[in-house]
Amino acid sequence: MKDNKNTPIWLKASAAYVSSLMSALFIFIALCAVDGLMKSGPSLFCSVWDPERGNFGILPMIWASGLLSLSSLITGWTFSVGCCCFIHGFGPRWAARFLANILRIMTAVPTVVYGFASVFLLVPLIRNGLGGSGFSWLTASIVLSLLIMPTMVLSMDSAFKTIEAQTSITSAALGFTREQNIAMVVLPASKQWIWSSALLGFGRAAGDTLIPTMLAGNAVQYANTPLDAMRTLTAHIGLVLSSDVGGTAYLSLFVAGGILLFVSISANILFRLMRKKIWMQG
Amino acid sequence: MKKIIVSMALTIMLITASAGLAAPIDAFKGQKGTLDISGGTAHIPVMKEAAKRIMSFNPDIRITVAGGGSGVGVKQVGEGLVTIGNTGRALKKEEISKYGLVSFAFAIDGVAVVVNPANRINALTSQQVIDIYAGKIKDWKEVGGESGTINVFGREDGSGTREVFTEKAIKKGELAPSVNVVSSNGAMKTAVAQDKRAIGYVGIGYIDKSIKAPTFDGTVPSQENAANGKYKVTRNLYMNTKGQPEGLTKLFIDYIFSPEGVEITKDSGYIPLPAGK
Amino acid sequence: MDARIKLLRILAWLSAFFVICSFLMLIGFLIYHGAPVINTSLFFGNTAPLEAITGSRPVWDGIWPAFIGTLCLVGLTMAISLLPGIGCGIYLARYSEGRKKEMLSMAVDLLASVPSIVMGLFGFVLILFLRRTLAPDATTCISLAAFCLALLVMPALVVTTRSSIESLPDSLVTTGISLGFTEQQMLLHILIPAAGKGILGGIMLAMGRAAEDTAVIMLTGVVVNSGLPAGLGSKFEALPFLIFYTAAQYTDQEELLRGFGAAMVLLMLSAALLYAASKLQRTMEKHWKGAR
Numbered sequence: 001m002k003d004n005k006n007t008p009i010w011l012k013a014s015a016a017y018v019s020s021l022m023s024a025l026f027i028f029i030a031l032c033a034v035d036g037l038m039k040s041g042p043s044l045f046c047s048v049w050d051p052e053r054g055n056f057g058i059l060p061m062i063w064a065s066g067l068l069s070l071s072s073l074i075t076g077w078t079f080s081v082g083c084c085c086f087i088h089g090f091g092p093r094w095a096a097r098f099l100a101n102i103l104r105i106m107t108a109v110p111t112v113v114y115g116f117a118s119v120f121l122l123v124p125l126i127r128n129g130l131g132g133s134g135f136s137w138l139t140a141s142i143v144l145s146l147l148i149m150p151t152m153v154l155s156m157d158s159a160f161k162t163i164e165a166q167t168s169i170t171s172a173a174l175g176f177t178r179e180q181n182i183a184m185v186v187l188p189a190s191k192q193w194i195w196s197s198a199l200l201g202f203g204r205a206a207g208d209t210l211i212p213t214m215l216a217g218n219a220v221q222y223a224n225t226p227l228d229a230m231r232t233l234t235a236h237i238g239l240v241l242s243s244d245v246g247g248t249a250y251l252s253l254f255v256a257g258g259i260l261l262f263v264s265i266s267a268n269i270l271f272r273l274m275r276k277k278i279w280m281q282g
Numbered sequence: 283m284k285k286i287i288v289s290m291a292l293t294i295m296l297i298t299a300s301a302g303l304a305a306p307i308d309a310f311k312g313q314k315g316t317l318d319i320s321g322g323t324a325h326i327p328v329m330k331e332a333a334k335r336i337m338s339f340n341p342d343i344r345i346t347v348a349g350g351g352s353g354v355g356v357k358q359v360g361e362g363l364v365t366i367g368n369t370g371r372a373l374k375k376e377e378i379s380k381y382g383l384v385s386f387a388f389a390i391d392g393v394a395v396v397v398n399p400a401n402r403i404n405a406l407t408s409q410q411v412i413d414i415y416a417g418k419i420k421d422w423k424e425v426g427g428e429s430g431t432i433n434v435f436g437r438e439d440g441s442g443t444r445e446v447f448t449e450k451a452i453k454k455g456e457l458a459p460s461v462n463v464v465s466s467n468g469a470m471k472t473a474v475a476q477d478k479r480a481i482g483y484v485g486i487g488y489i490d491k492s493i494k495a496p497t498f499d500g501t502v503p504s505q506e507n508a509a510n511g512k513y514k515v516t517r518n519l520y521m522n523t524k525g526q527p528e529g530l531t532k533l534f535i536d537y538i539f540s541p542e543g544v545e546i547t548k549d550s551g552y553i554p555l556p557a558g559k
Numbered sequence: 560m561d562a563r564i565k566l567l568r569i570l571a572w573l574s575a576f577f578v579i580c581s582f583l584m585l586i587g588f589l590i591y592h593g594a595p596v597i598n599t600s601l602f603f604g605n606t607a608p609l610e611a612i613t614g615s616r617p618v619w620d621g622i623w624p625a626f627i628g629t630l631c632l633v634g635l636t637m638a639i640s641l642l643p644g645i646g647c648g649i650y651l652a653r654y655s656e657g658r659k660k661e662m663l664s665m666a667v668d669l670l671a672s673v674p675s676i677v678m679g680l681f682g683f684v685l686i687l688f689l690r691r692t693l694a695p696d697a698t699t700c701i702s703l704a705a706f707c708l709a710l711l712v713m714p715a716l717v718v719t720t721r722s723s724i725e726s727l728p729d730s731l732v733t734t735g736i737s738l739g740f741t742e743q744q745m746l747l748h749i750l751i752p753a754a755g756k757g758i759l760g761g762i763m764l765a766m767g768r769a770a771e772d773t774a775v776i777m778l779t780g781v782v783v784n785s786g787l788p789a790g791l792g793s794k795f796e797a798l799p800f801l802i803f804y805t806a807a808q809y810t811d812q813e814e815l816l817r818g819f820g821a822a823m824v825l826l827m828l829s830a831a832l833l834y835a836a837s838k839l840q841r842t843m844e845k846h847w848k849g850a851r
Contacts, residue, residue: 007654008743014646015655015663018717021710022666025673025681032684050457051439052448060459082567082574090571099575102582108833109586110771112799113822117585119806120592124476133433133462133477146581183564207674209774214806218438221459229462234676234774239438239465241683241778249439257680261673268672272665318794320782330784337617337786346785346794361690363698468808488810 026261033258036251044252049220056248058256060220064230065260067223068140068212069205076145076205077198080152087153088160088186089178100157106150115214118143123215132227135217141226144211148201155200159193160186196274203267207260209234233260306540310340315530320348321355321368322442323466324391324485325519327550329368332538335546343530349466353440359383359522365531367522370442370485382525387518388538389552392486393446394495394503394515396471398478403427405497411451414481417458422479435473435482436461443467446517447483451498487551509553519552586826592816593823601820602626617786620813622821624786625796629770629825631788632705632797636769637762640709640716644765645758647713648720649746664721671714679778682707686779699780701788701795707775712765719764723757723843724750756843763836767829773799798825 036044046057083103087096122143127134163186171181187194212218217229218239231239233256240253319329326349333345350358352369359367360381373385395411397403403425413419414432423429436457437444448454464470467488474482475492486505489495495503498515507513527535537543539557547554603611604621611618618624651664682703689697697703731753735745751758781800788795798821805818 007650008746010642011646011650011654014643015650017643018647018670018713019663019666021713022670025670025678025710028681028684028688029677048459078570079574079577082570082572083578085567086571086575090568091575095575099579102579104837105830106578106582108767108826108830110773110799110825110829112771112773112802113589113826114585116802116806116818116822117589121585121588127477131431133435133473133480135462135473142581146578149578179564179568183567187567203672207672207676209674209676209777210803214803218463219460220463229460231463234674237676237680238774238777239463241680253680254684257677261677264672264674264677265669268669272668316789316793318782326783333784334617334619338619341615341617344786344789344793346782348782348784348794362696464807466808468810472807472809 029254029257029261032254033261036253036255036258040248040251043248044255047222051249054248056252058233058236058252060222061231061233061236061256062259063222064137064212064216065206065232065234068137068144068216068230068232069202071137071141072144072148072205073198073202075141076148076201077152079145080149080156080197080201081194083149083153084156084160085182085187087157088164089182103150103153106146107154111147111208111210114143114147115210118211118215126227130227133217133229135215135229136227137216137223137230138226140212140216140230143215144205144208147208147211148204151204152197152201155197156190156194159190163189192274192278196271196278199267199271199274203264203271206267207234207264209238213238306537306542307335307339309533309537310336310343313340313530313533314342316344316346317366317530317534318346318348318364319366319368320350320358320364321366321522322352322370322519323349323468324370324443324487324552325368325521326466326468327487328389328519328538328547328552331546331550332534332543335542336534336537345534351438351440351465352442352445355522356381356383359524362524365523366527366534369520369522370517371445372518372520373522383522384524384526386521386523386535386538386557387555388521388543388557389519389547389554390505390508390516391519391552392503392505392508392513392516393443393451393483394486394489395451395481395483395498396474396489396493396495397481398474399491399494400478401427401494403496405500408451408453408499411498412453412455415452415458415461416456417460430479433477433480434458434461435464435470435480437470437483438463438465441465442517443483443485446515450515451483485551489551505551505553518555589819589822589826593819596816596820597823601817601824614787620817622798622801622817622824625798625801625821626824627787628701628781628785628796629798629828632701632708632776632795633766633769635701635705635791636708636712637766639705640713640765641762644713644716645720648717648758648761649724649750651717652721652724653746653750667714667717670710671718673710674774675711675772676774676778678707678711679775681710682775682779698792699778699794700792701780702791704776704779704781704795707779708769708772711772711775712768715765715768716761719761719840720754720758723754723761723840726757726844727753754843756839756846760836760839760843763832763839767832767836770832771799771825771829773803776800777803798828 043056044058047059048055048057087100122139123134126139167185171185212232213235218231218235219229220231223230237253237256240249329347333347336343337345352371355367355369356377358364373383410425420432421429422432464473467484470482470484471488471493474480486503501507501513503513508516521535523531544554599608602621602623604619606616606618610616611623686697686699686703731749735749776797780794781797782794783804785794785796802818802822809815809818
C-alpha cells in the first residue's frame with residue numbers, strides 16, 4: 001500500500017517543492033550571513049552602533065534579544081504552569097473553563113493588535129506609574145509573555161490531560177485530592193513536556209518583531225533596568241531595512257537574520273529531541 | 283525607442299495644450315500609469331495630498347506613497363524600485379554619480395527641537411540641547427523645568443531630519459546610546475505629544491498644538507524665520523529621479539511646482555521654492 | 560507537601576488572574592475605542608460606498624484599500640500554498656516511510672520555526688537576486704509578499720492535512736481496497752473527502768496567519784498609500800501594516816480612531832477564521848470517533 005511507485009506525481013512534486021523551498025531559504029540566509037561575517041565580522045561584534053561614524057556594533061541587539069526573550073519566557077512559562085494547574089483542579093470549574101476559553105481566543109489575536117492596544121494602554125500606564133518613557137524592556141516583556149502563553153499552555157495541557165487520565169483513579173484510591181494528584185504526581189510526571197514547552201515559547205519570543213519594535217523604544221544600548229529602552233535583532237532588521245540600505249549596516253542585517261535563524265532552529269531541534277525522548281520512554 | 287519618442291511627443295503636446303487651460307491638474311487628463319514614491323517622511327503630507335487630488339481627478343493614475351526616510355529614498359530610486367525618491371537633505375556626490383540621480387528642491391523646511399506642551403520650558407540654548415542629546419543633562423530641572431528625567435527621542439540612521447539636526451543644531455555632537463529611536467516625523471510627534479518629559483525634533487511643518495517648540499538660541503523656530511534666514515537649522519526638501527524625469531513622473535514634478543502644488547506645500551507647513559533652484 | 564500545594568495554589572490563581580485581567584483589559588480597551596467607529600465611513604471615508612467597491616473612485620481616509628489589500632494578499636497566498644501544502648501533507652501521511660518521512664517532517668517543522676522577519680528578509684534578498692539575474696524590473700510587490708507568506712503558512716497546512724488523514728480509521732482504507740479502488744481513486748473519492756473538514760480547518764488556520772502577519776509584508780512591498788491593489792506586480796496596502804503604522808505615526812484624533820477601527824476589523828477577521836477552523840476540526844473529530 002505504501003508502495004512508492006504508486007505515489008501520484010503531484011504529491012511527490014509538492015513534497016519536493018516544500019523541501020526545496022525550505023533549503024533555498026536556509027542556503028540564502030546562511031550564505032548572506034556568512035558573507036556579512038567575512039566582509040565585516042570584527043566590526044560587527046562591538047558595542048557601539050553609530051553608522052555616521054562607522055561603528056556597526058550589533059552586540060547590544062544580541063544582548064537585547066536574549067534578555068527580552070528570556071525574561072518573557074520566564075514570566076510566561078511560570079504563568080503557563082500556573083494556568084495549567086488552575087485549569088486542572090486548582091480553580092473552580094467555571095473559572096477553569098473560562099480561562100481555557102480565553103487562552104483559546106488569545107491564539108486568534110493578531111500580534112499587531114496586541115502591540116497597538118499596548119501602545120495606548122500599557123505604555124502610558126508604565127510611563128506615569130513607574131517613570132521612563134514607557135517604551136521599555138518591561139513593557140515589551142509583559143506583552144510578549146502574554147503573547148507566547150497560549151502556545152505553551154496548550155502544549156502542557158495535553159500532557160496534563162493524558163497523565164491525569166492515567167493516574168487519577170490510582171491517586172483517588174490512595175486518598176489523594178485532585179490538587180494533590182496534580183502537584184505530587186502529574187506535575188513531576190510531565191516534567192519533560194513542561195520543559196519542552198518552554199523551548200516552543202522561546203522560539204516564538206525570540207522571533208517576534210512587532211512587539212519589540214512597537215514597545216521597546218529601539219535605543220541601541222545595554223538595558224540596565226527594566227525601564228530602559230532596547231533594540232532587539234528582529235526590530236533591528238525591520239528598522240534598518242526600512243532606512244539606510246547599503247554598506248556595513250546592510251550586511252549587519254543578514255548576520256542578524258542568520259543569528260535569529262540559527263537560534264530558532266536550535267530551539268526547534270532541541271524541542272524535537274526532547275519530545276522524541278518522551279515518546280521512547282512512554 | 284519609437285514608443286518613447288511617441289510618448290514624449292504626446293507629453294509635450296499635452297503640456298503645451300494644458301498651458302492654455304486654467305487648472306494645472308488638467309495636465310493629467312487622459313494619462314494612465316503608476317507612480318511609486320518613497321523616502322523622506324517630511325514629504326509625505328505634500329505627496330499624499332497631491333496624489334489624492336490627481337487620483338481623484340483621474341482614477342486611471344495610481345500613485346503609491348511610502349515613507350522610509352531619506353536613505354531609503356535614495357537607495358530605492360537608485361535601484362529603480364520607485365520612480366521618485368524623496369530626501370530631506372542634498373544628495374551626496376557619490377550618490378549622484380553612482381546612480382545618476384537628478385534632484386528637484388521644492389521646499390524649505392526647518393527642523394525644530396520640540397517638547398510636550400505641558401512642559402514649562404520655553405527656551406533652550408544650543409549648548410543645552412547638545413548636552414541633553416549627549417546624555418550629560420539628564421533632568422529637566424537642570425535646564426529650568428520641573429524636575430523629572432528627560433526622555434530623549436531621536437530619529438533612525440538615514441533620516442534627513444536627523445542629519446540636519448546633528449549637523450546644524452548640535453554641531454555634530456555626540457549622541458548618547460540611550461536615545462529612543464522612532465522612524466518618522468509623525469512618530470516623533472506622536473511620541474512627544476504623549477510624553478510630558480519628552481524632547482525630540484521634527485520638521486517645522488509637523489508642529490501643531492499637540493507639541494511645542496521652545497525658542498532655540500533665542501529664535502522662534504517658525505517657517506518665517508526659516509525663510510528669512512534668522513533660524514539656521516533648515517534644509518531643503520528634494521524630489522529625486524533617476525535621470526531626467528519623463529512622462530507621468532515629469533507631470534507630477536511639474537504639478538508640485540505649479541500654483542496648485544505650491545498651495546499644497548504651503549498648507550503642509552513648508553516654504554515653497556520655485557522650480558529650477 | 561502542603562507547602563508545595565499552597566505555593567502552586569497561589570501561582571495558579573495569580574496566573575489565571577494575570578491572564579484574564581490583562582487580556583480583558585487590552586481587548587476591552589480596544590473594543591471601547593474601536594467598536595463605535597465601525598461604520599461605512601471607517602471603510603470608505605468620504606467616497607460613496609458603491610463607487611469605492613467598484614473601484615471607480617479611489618478611497619481616502621478609509622480602510623477599504625487596506626481591507627481589500629489584505630483579502631487579496633490572503634487569497635493569493637492560499638492560491639500559491641494550497642496545492643503544495645496539502646500535497647505534502649498527504650505525502651507525509653500516506654506515501655513516505657522511514658528516513659525520508661522523518662527528514663521531510665523535520666524540514667516542515669523547521670520551516671515552522673523560522674521567525675517571520677527572517678522570512679521577509681529572504682523575500683527581500685530573493686528579489687534583489689532576481690533583479691541582478693533574471694528579471695531586472697522585478698520589485699517588491701504583492702506577489703512577492705504572498706510568496707513569502709505562503710512559506711510561512713505552509714507548515715500549518717502540511718501538519719493539519721497530515722494529522723487529519725492519519726486520524727482516519729484504517730477500516731476506510733481496507734474498504735477502499737476491497738472495492739478495488741486504485742490509489743488515485745481512493746485518495747480522491749475516499750480519503751480527501753473524509754478528511755475534508757480537518758483540511759478545511761487547516762486552511763482557515765493558514766488564512767488567519769496570513770492575514771495577521773506584519774513582519775513579512777513590511778519587507779516585501781506593503782506601502783502606506785496605494786489604493787486598491789492594481790495587479791500582481793503592484794505595491795499594496797494591508798490592515799496589519801496600517802495598524803502598525805498608525806500606532807507610531809497618527810497625526811490627528813481621526814486617524815487614531817481609524818487605527819482602532821482597523822484593529823477591531825482585523826481582530827474580528829482572524830477570530831472568525833480561527834473559530835471556523837476549530838469548529839470544523841471538532842466536528843471532524845466527533846464524526847470519526849465512533850468508527851475508530
